[in-house]
Amino acid sequence: MQISxxxxxxxxxxxxFWVxxxxxxxxxRYGVARIVFGAEPSDEEILQFVVGKxxxxxFFGGKPAEASKPAKNxxxxxxxxxxxLK
Structure with a gap:
């Protein structure tokens, strides 16, 4: 049995934004996830994301993924x- x-x-x-x-x-099965980085991520930030998160x-539904969101203005x-306060 071969698994790909x-x-x-x-x-x-x-x-x-950078996405x-x-x-x-x-x-x-084919799945997609969208991640919003905000500012342009460096190569190191992308590597840290791939390794850590x-x-x-x-990819296939279930619980929503925890992704970084840009800060509000x-x-x-x-x-x-x-x-x-009013």
Missing amino acids: VSSTLTVYQDGQ GLAEHVGGG WEKLS PKRRAREAAKA
């Missing part, structure tokens, strides 16, 4: 805080 598994990570800029598209093929990605956070 393939994974690919493509990093691109979607206009505003990673992780593709995984295994057991005849790759296995936690949810500080002006927006200040407006939201002021609105909450």
Whole structure:
């Protein structure tokens, strides 16, 4: 019995953020996960992501994957805080 598994990570800029598209093929199933990096990631940051967080990605559904999210604009956070205090 032969088992074939393939994974690919493509990093691109979607206009505003740098995004990673992780593709995984295994057991005849194809899955995709999207990761938002925010600022342009260095080679070291990409390597740390692959080594540390790759296995936690949810390619085929189930629990949502934990991915880094860009921080909200500080002006927006200040407006939201002021609105909450009123």
